[in-house]
Amino acid sequence: MVTVRSLFKSFEAREVLKNINLEVAQGEVVAIMGSSGGGKTTLLRCISGLIDPSKGEILVDGIDVQKQPEEARRHMGMVFQSAALFDYMSVEENVLFGIKRQLRLKPAEQMKVAESSLERVGLVDDRYKMPAELSGGMRKRVGIARAIALNPRVMLYDEPTTGLDPITAYTIDQLVIELRKDLNVTTVVVSHDLNSVFRVADRVAFLHGGELIFTGTPAQFAACQEESIQELITKSQTSVLEPHA
Ligand SMILES: Nc1ncnc2c1ncn2[C@@H]1O[C@H](COP(=O)(O)OP(=O)(O)OP(=O)(O)O)[C@@H](O)[C@H]1O
Ligand SMILES: [Mg+2]
Secondary structure, eight states: OEEEEEEEEEETTEEEEEEEEEEEOTTOEEEEEEOTTSSHHHHHHHHHTSSOOSEEEEEETTEETTTSHHHHHTTEEEEOTTOOOOTTSOHHHHHHHHHHHHOOOOHHHHHHHHHHHHHHTTOGGGTTOOGGGSOHHHHHHHHHHHHHTTOOSEEEEESTTTTSOHHHHHHHHHHHHHHHHHHOOEEEEEOOOHHHHHHHOSEEEEEETTEEEEEEOHHHHHHOOOHHHHHHHHHHHHHHHOOOO
């Protein structure tokens, strides 16, 4: 469903992504991990067509993202690292915004789509609230509702659980899992939260020094002897298992 072929991306002289190759099958959940500043968001933005790679090719359901960006983007829903809501619009208006622009529906039907998307993320009762009145987890859920309203075949999440408490993070993970199960949505999720990745992902892809140095199942990932991967795993375990003295 998603193919990334020999992708390179530089910002001026700085090469951020080097020869990335990745295949995501229909209905599969792939997590992209790696150190901060390692190029995870950049890769996701290339896939979504928000930025162009310097070299290489991206296909989404067979559509070339650079050659037919609008067509490709219609199949993709993106949930941003910062949720990126319009602060002057209510929850419902935020979700309606894309529906009005992208779907040719009568106003009553537009409302129905917005309502069912908000229902799915558990925010129907909060639909008249403004973003400033929402918690971080609620903001993320609005971002998810806005994306799924357009019925995408591919969902791209950038750090959906970052900055959330473990219980809220768990509910977001459940939502990611449900969307995949109920709608068979192909999913690429950028995360540095190992707990979350192990819950949602079929496969893990690990970026290091601009290269994808590992792709495999979570179990293979945990067993991988590569230094940078072991370091991440050890640190995650330490932070969970060792209480502050
Ligand atoms: N638009 C841009 N212009 C110039 N440099 C950029 C741009 N976007 C990203 N970069 C650089 O590319 C590198 C990778 O950034 P990116 O945001 O992809 O990292 P990341 O892995 O998502 O990090 P984090 O975990 O902190 O979100 C960084 O060094 C960043 O400064
Ligand atoms: Mg990022």
